[in-house]
Amino acid sequence: MKLKPPKGTRDFYPDDMARRRYLHDAWRRVSQRHGFDEVDGPIFESLDLYKIKSGDGIVSELFHFKDRGDRGLAIRPEFTPTLARMVAAQANGLPKPIKWFCTPNLCRAERPQRGRLREFDQWNIDMLGEDGAIADAEVIAVAVDLLRGLGVGPEQVKVKLSHREVVRQVLTSLGVPGDKMNDAFTLLDAKDKLPPEVFSEKAKALGLGDEQVQRFETLCSQTYGVGEIDKLRNSAGIEDALDDLVAIDTALAGFGLSGWCVYDLGIVRGLAYYTGTVFELHVTTGKERALGGGGRYDKLIELFGGPSMPAVGFGMGDVVLTNLLEDENLLPENLTQPKPDAYIIAVTDAGDAALPGVVSSLRFAGLHTRMNYKATRKVGKLLKDAENCGAKFAVILDDDASNGNASVKDLATGDQQSISIEGLANHLQG
Amino acid sequence: MKLKPPKGTRDFYPDDMARRRYLHDAWRRVSQRHGFDEVDGPIFESLDLYKIKSGDGIVSELFHFKDRGDRGLAIRPEFTPTLARMVAAQANGLPKPIKWFCTPNLCRAERPQRGRLREFDQWNIDMLGEDGAIADAEVIAVAVDLLRGLGVGPEQVKVKLSHREVVRQVLTSLGVPGDKMNDAFTLLDAKDKLPPEVFSEKAKALGLGDEQVQRFETLCSQTYGVGEIDKLRNSAGIEDALDDLVAIDTALAGFGLSGWCVYDLGIVRGLAYYTGTVFELHVTTGKERALGGGGRYDKLIELFGGPSMPAVGFGMGDVVLTNLLEDENLLPENLTQPKPDAYIIAVTDAGDAALPGVVSSLRFAGLHTRMNYKATRKVGKLLKDAENCGAKFAVILDDDASNGNASVKDLATGDQQSISIEGLANHLQG
Numbered sequence: 001m002k003l004k005p006p007k008g009t010r011d012f013y014p015d016d017m018a019r020r021r022y023l024h025d026a027w028r029r030v031s032q033r034h035g036f037d038e039v040d041g042p043i044f045e046s047l048d049l050y051k052i053k054s055g056d057g058i059v060s061e062l063f064h065f066k067d068r069g070d071r072g073l074a075i076r077p078e079f080t081p082t083l084a085r086m087v088a089a090q091a092n093g094l095p096k097p098i099k100w101f102c103t104p105n106l107c108r109a110e111r112p113q114r115g116r117l118r119e120f121d122q123w124n125i126d127m128l129g130e131d132g133a134i135a136d137a138e139v140i141a142v143a144v145d146l147l148r149g150l151g152v153g154p155e156q157v158k159v160k161l162s163h164r165e166v167v168r169q170v171l172t173s174l175g176v177p178g179d180k181m182n183d184a185f186t187l188l189d190a191k192d193k194l195p196p197e198v199f200s201e202k203a204k205a206l207g208l209g210d211e212q213v214q215r216f217e218t219l220c221s222q223t224y225g226v227g228e229i230d231k232l233r234n235s236a237g238i239e240d241a242l243d244d245l246v247a248i249d250t251a252l253a254g255f256g257l258s259g260w261c262v263y264d265l266g267i268v269r270g271l272a273y274y275t276g277t278v279f280e281l282h283v284t285t286g287k288e289r290a291l292g293g294g295g296r297y298d299k300l301i302e303l304f305g306g307p308s309m310p311a312v313g314f315g316m317g318d319v320v321l322t323n324l325l326e327d328e329n330l331l332p333e334n335l336t337q338p339k340p341d342a343y344i345i346a347v348t349d350a351g352d353a354a355l356p357g358v359v360s361s362l363r364f365a366g367l368h369t370r371m372n373y374k375a376t377r378k379v380g381k382l383l384k385d386a387e388n389c390g391a392k393f394a395v396i397l398d399d400d401a402s403n404g405n406a407s408v409k410d411l412a413t414g415d416q417q418s419i420s421i422e423g424l425a426n427h428l429q430g
Numbered sequence: 431m432k433l434k435p436p437k438g439t440r441d442f443y444p445d446d447m448a449r450r451r452y453l454h455d456a457w458r459r460v461s462q463r464h465g466f467d468e469v470d471g472p473i474f475e476s477l478d479l480y481k482i483k484s485g486d487g488i489v490s491e492l493f494h495f496k497d498r499g500d501r502g503l504a505i506r507p508e509f510t511p512t513l514a515r516m517v518a519a520q521a522n523g524l525p526k527p528i529k530w531f532c533t534p535n536l537c538r539a540e541r542p543q544r545g546r547l548r549e550f551d552q553w554n555i556d557m558l559g560e561d562g563a564i565a566d567a568e569v570i571a572v573a574v575d576l577l578r579g580l581g582v583g584p585e586q587v588k589v590k591l592s593h594r595e596v597v598r599q600v601l602t603s604l605g606v607p608g609d610k611m612n613d614a615f616t617l618l619d620a621k622d623k624l625p626p627e628v629f630s631e632k633a634k635a636l637g638l639g640d641e642q643v644q645r646f647e648t649l650c651s652q653t654y655g656v657g658e659i660d661k662l663r664n665s666a667g668i669e670d671a672l673d674d675l676v677a678i679d680t681a682l683a684g685f686g687l688s689g690w691c692v693y694d695l696g697i698v699r700g701l702a703y704y705t706g707t708v709f710e711l712h713v714t715t716g717k718e719r720a721l722g723g724g725g726r727y728d729k730l731i732e733l734f735g736g737p738s739m740p741a742v743g744f745g746m747g748d749v750v751l752t753n754l755l756e757d758e759n760l761l762p763e764n765l766t767q768p769k770p771d772a773y774i775i776a777v778t779d780a781g782d783a784a785l786p787g788v789v790s791s792l793r794f795a796g797l798h799t800r801m802n803y804k805a806t807r808k809v810g811k812l813l814k815d816a817e818n819c820g821a822k823f824a825v826i827l828d829d830d831a832s833n834g835n836a837s838v839k840d841l842a843t844g845d846q847q848s849i850s851i852e853g854l855a856n857h858l859q860g
Contacts, residue, residue, distance in 0.1 A: 003479065003515040003735060006503060009472035011516050014530070017468045033793045035800040037767040038447045042439035042549055043473060043505070043535055044493070049433065063474070063503070065495035067539060073436060073493070075473070075505070085433040086441050097803055100444070105473055109497060119472055130803050134786065141790055148794075254786030305433060337467040356564065356684030360571055363463045364578075370465035373527055373560050 008110070008118025014337045020121070022335055023318055024103055027123040030146045031101035034138070036125060039100045041082035047072035049081045052303060053273060063109050075107040078315065079124045080297075081304070087128055088306025096129030115289040115320045123292075126313030128301065133244065136277045136296060137251030139312050143281060143292065144260050146316070151330040154259040157291060160223075161248075161279045162267040164295070165241035166232075170219060170265070173238070174212045188220055189268035220266035226258040232265075248277060273297045277312065283324055291324065292316030339390035342428055344371040344397065345382040351397030358397060358406065358421055365425035387411055393428055438540070438548025444767045450551070452765055453748055454533055457553040460576045461531035464568070466555060469530045471512035477502035479511045482733060483703060493537050505537040508745065509554045510727075511734070517558055518736025526559030545719040545750045553722075556743030558731065563674065566707045566726060567681030569742050573711060573722065574690050576746070581760040584689040587721060590653075591678075591709045592697040594725070595671035596662075600649055600695070603668070604642045618650055619698040650696035656688040662695075678707060703727045707742065713754055721754065722746030769820035772858055774801040774827065775812040781827030788827060788836065788851055795855035817841055823858055 005011050012020055031038070050058050064074040076082060079102055087098060107119045125142050127135050140159055147157055167188070168181060176184045187202050194202070196217075203213040224231055229249045233242055245263075252261055269278045276296035283291065294314025301309040325331045342362055346355040355371060362369040370389060372382050379396065386394040386409075396407040406424060409416040419427050435441050442450055461468070480488050494504040506512060509532055517528060537549045555572050557565050570589055577587055597618070598611060606614045617632050624632070626647075633643040654661055659679045663672055675693075682691050699708040706726035713721065724744025731739040755761045772792055776785040785801060792799040800819060802812050809826060816824040816839075826837040836854060839846040849857050 002519050003476075004519070005472050005515075006474060006476055006501075007497075007499075009474070011472070011512075011519075012468075012470040013516065013520070014467035014469060017470055020470070021468070032768050033796060033798045035770060035798065037444035038442075038451070039444060040442040040447055040450070042435050042441070043537065044436060044439070044549075046433075046436055063495055063497070065493055067437075067493070071436075082441075085435075086443065089432050089434070089441075090443070107473060119474075132803065134803065137786065138789075141793075145790075145793060251786060254783070255790045256787065338462050340465060353684070356567065356681060357686065360575075360685045363571075363575060366463060368463045368465065373562065373564065 006118070008112035010117065010119070015335070018335050018337050019322070019331065020318070022331070023321065024121070026146060026149055027101070027103050027316075030142060030149060031123075031125065034099075034125075034142045034145065036099045036101040036127075036142070038102060039083070039086065040102050040104060041079070041086060042076070043105070044073045044075050045082060045085075047074045049085060050074055050077065053081050053084070053300065061108055061110065063107050076104065077106055077108045079104050079106070079122065080126075080300070080313075080315075083124070083126055083313075084300050084304040084306070087309070087311075088301050088304040091301065091306045091309065094129075097135065098126075098128040100124075100126050100128075115323060117319055121318040123316045123318075124313065125294075125315075126311060128309055128311040131298070131310035133247035133251045135310075135312050136248050137255050137257065139294065139314060140252065140261070140279060141255045141257060143314055143316065144257055147281075150325060152324065152328070155284065156324070156328060157260075157281055157283055159257070159261045159279050159281055160264040160267045161261055161277065162263065162265045163241060163245045163248075163277050164274050165276060166238055166245055167265050167268075169238045169241050171216075174216055174219075175208055176206050180206045185268055188266060189270060191220055191266060220264075222265075224263040226252050226261050226263075229263070232263065244276060269293055269295060273300050273303070275299055279314070281316070288320050288323060291320050336390075338368055339392070340370040341367040341391070342369045342393045342395050343386035343389060343391035344369060344395045345379065345386065346372065346397045346401075347377045347379055347382070348398045348401075350399045350402045354397050354401035354406075354421065358395065358401075358424065361421075362425055362428065365429070367425060367428055383409065383411075395424065395428075436548070438542035440547065440549070445765070448765045448767050449752070449761065450748070452761070453751065454551070456576060456579055457531070457533050457746075460572060460579060461553075461555065464529075464555075464572045464575065466529045466531040466557075466572070468532060469513070469516065470532050470534060471509065471516060472506070473535070474503045474505050475512060475515075477504045479515060480504055480507065483511050483514070483730065491538055491540065493539050506534065507536055507538045509534050509536070509552065510556075510730070510743075510745075513554070513556055513743075514730050514734040514736070517739070518731050518734040521731065521736045521739065527565065528556075528558040530554075530556050530558075545753060547749055551748040553746045553748075554743065555724075555745075556741065558739055558741040561728070561740035563677035563681045565740070565742050566678050567685050567687065569724065569744060570682065570691065570709060571685040571687060573744060573746060574687055577711075580755060582754065582758070585714065586754070586758060587690075587711055587713055589687070589691045589709050589711055590694040590697045591691055591707065592693065592695045593671060593675045593678075593707050594704050595706055596668055596675055597695050597698075599668045599671050601646075604646055604649075605638055606636050610636045615698055618696060619700060621650055621696060650694075652695075654693040656682050656691050656693075659693065662693065674706060699723055699725060703730050703733070705729055709744070711746070718750050718753060721750050766820075768798055769822070770800040771797040771821070772799045772823045772825050773816035773819060773821035774799060774825045775809065775816065776802065776827045776831075777807045777809055777812070778828045778831075780829045780832045784827050784831035784836075784851065788825065788831075788854065791851075792855055792858065795859065797855060797858055813839065813841075825854065825858075 047064050062074040102124050106122050171184050184206050200213050203216050267280055274295040275298045278295035280293035281291040296312040298310045344359050346352045359369050359371050394409040404421050405418050406421050408419045477494050492504040532554050536552050601614050614636050630643050633646050704725040705728040708725035710723035711721040726742040728740045774789050776782045789799050789801050824839040834851050835848050836851050838849045
């Protein structure tokens with residue numbers, strides 16, 4: 001009998017945990033230097049909370065259950081509803097802009113596959129209370145800075161941007177009526193998965209003629225770089241929404257993100273709550289799911305009972321990111337748990353007697369200290385153990401421990417000297 | 431409408447999160463200097479996994495649900511079953527002793543009350559593969575070092591120790607038959623909650639005479655200090671199990687824990703899987719629930735399909751610990767999110783144009799950088815914002831930004847000077 005973790009979940013043995021910490025530390029470091037404060041919420045929420053944002057359709061994607069009072073609860077599949085609830089509850093007391101990050105574990109009742117697990121970690125960056133284009137650009141800059149810090153370059157990952165309102169105006173100018181707009185977005189979202197003739201057929205069902213269908217296809221297959229936004233202006237009947245995208249274009253260039261970003265009006269992010277910018281991070285090989293995505297959601301805080309408040313943010317999971325770093329050999333070698341400063345070896349009865357006191361005084365001084373538990377007295381064998389665990393120093397306790405002395409071996413240089421036990425912590429820290 | 435977190439769970443706004451991080455960082459730091467490696471597992475496990483250790487009775491204390499394949503799952507109420515599963519699965523490949531720590535969030539379907547929530551964090555320390563008394567003492571030393579590091583002293587918290595086998599032998603010598611041993615342990619566990627006459631009555635039901643009942647009462651109400659273990663030897667008919675406790679006594683003294691520990695044979699830790707030492711950490715006022723507890727569980731890895739393997743460990747939750755630190759004023763003042771190194775202010779159009787570039791170059795250099803989003807040009811008001819957010823430096827971008835210069839104000843000293851934008855990161859880091 002070997003018991004396994006549940007389907008789609010992971011055990012983190014020490015080496016796995018070191019890799020997980022490496023990502024979490026990077027997420028945290030980047031978030032903090034961009035001025036985001038850390039928050040978190042419960043691992044489960046009221047089932048109704050998730051329906052507020054996503055409707056009843058979300059229930060089948062959740063792990064849900066009831067408490068003793070028969071209240072419906074669900075393990076969090078995303079952090080945004082919790083964030084919206086928390087912001088709405090204290091909206092007036094929080095200094096603006098609200099800049100929050102978190103790195104929660106989330107669960108979805110999905111079929112596990114490459115890039116998608118039932119439990120995963122997700123980095124969330126959200127900025128609320130600021131409606132300027134600089135907020136959209138700043139949030140994208142955080143995502144890019146994370147990637148850059150991990151050694152990923154713009155030749156490996158691109159931020160694909162679109163704008164809900166721009167797309168809506170284009171579709172309107174093509175002749176899509178208001179009551180078919182959701183269908184048009186759904187079709188746009190599904191385009192890559194549909195054969196061209198099915199796409200055309202469905203586009204015609206929106207009430208478009210042959211020429212309009214062709215323009216629709218062109219629209220969502222062309223991409224533009226930062227600074228090329230005017231090409232979009234010339235090619236389609238976009239009204240005032242483009243001004244917003246032009247401001248974002250300027251801000252993106254200002255933050256030095258031109259090389260990382262492309263406009264791609266085929267990016268939709270489902271039918272979710274986005275109101276302006278939407279973006280996804282994609283590996284340029286096209287072989288992986290999106291690394292993450294987000295956008296502007298200016299109506300959400302109201303939906304959760306708060307005041308009207310502009311908001312922009314994104315989420316980035318750990319699964320696709322880890323796949324990318326592994327495939328590109330970007331995970332540092334020897335990503336392990338911390339190595340000991342000192343490894344203590346007792347080789348006589350007097351050494352055994354001194355051992356716990358020496359070990360605890362070094363630890364109390366803040367030194368990462370390990371020790372030998374074996375019954376053997378063979379110094380050579382025990383020094384091997386000290387080396388194998390990666391310790392900087394071996395401290396050998398023999399009969400001289402009764403006189404208050406230990407033998408200290410620098411395992412890098414091989415130098416060995418006698419040091420008073422009293423001065424040991426100082427010596428090893430020096 | 432103000433939406434709340436589910437009953438017994440918590441929202442962590444930035445200040446709450448800073449407090450939570452303070453505890454987690456302390457847990458991690460202490461674990462690492464004592465030579466423990468970090469691990470983690472899934473947030474939910476098979477419902478059956480929890481029954482292996484705790485029987486069917488556990489189910490009502492769990493938040494449990496089914497996946498689409500109708501498999502019973504439960505949110506983890508503790509980490510030990512996951513740890514046992516993970517160790518059992520790779521028992522032969524893991525270097526011994528296995529020294530693991532983790533700080534998972536756990537959930538229990540209990541009635542929330544002081545010191546007990548439905549979701550909480552728990553620090554776990556476990557050492558497997560080493561059966562010597564030094565392992566028991568080392569594990570207790572980790573718990574004590576955590577408390578000491580947080581400013582807690584032995585006058586505020588005591589480690590109360592007992593030993594399952596010692597108690598069993600005492601009870602046997604009193605005349606408790608083997609088939610009533612579990613009942614006797616249950617009675618011992620409940621003693622503090624029972625009126626004396628009810629305790630006596632239940633003790634008699636175990637088959638004890640008046641004198642034995644009195645000795646039973648005495649046994650579980652007397653305490654002994656480290657070094658006083660021989661008093662126990664004289665007062666009760668304990669056989670070889672006491673030798674184990676004597677060895678632990680020596681190791682506790684060796685680790686410098688004498689002042690922190692008392693033997694208290696009234697400590698039972700429920701009917702759980704412990705086989706030797708059991709201990710709990712209690713505030714000396716007696717006003718709180720146990721801060722944490724643990725003991726030796728030498729049979730558990732076998733129960734989860736692994737080889738026979740000695741093991742000792744403990745868990746410490748964050749709820750009672752936080753109550754203690756708050757009541758004793760031991761939480762550092764101004765426990766907040768990190769403060770910015772620099773706060774950037776643009777006060778002219780040329781300053782606005784330079785802003786994103788300056789901000790991103792400082793962040794890229796690793797400096798925690800925030801900026802002003804307001805439309806105002808009033809330097810005095812903006813400098814106030816910089817001070818209010820705790821920044822070290824304010825960087826003012828005005829028309830001189832076109833010449834590549836910024837004005838830097840040290841917000842502690844009030845000194846202000848002009849610095850080239852190119853050399854800004856260096857200047858602020860210096």
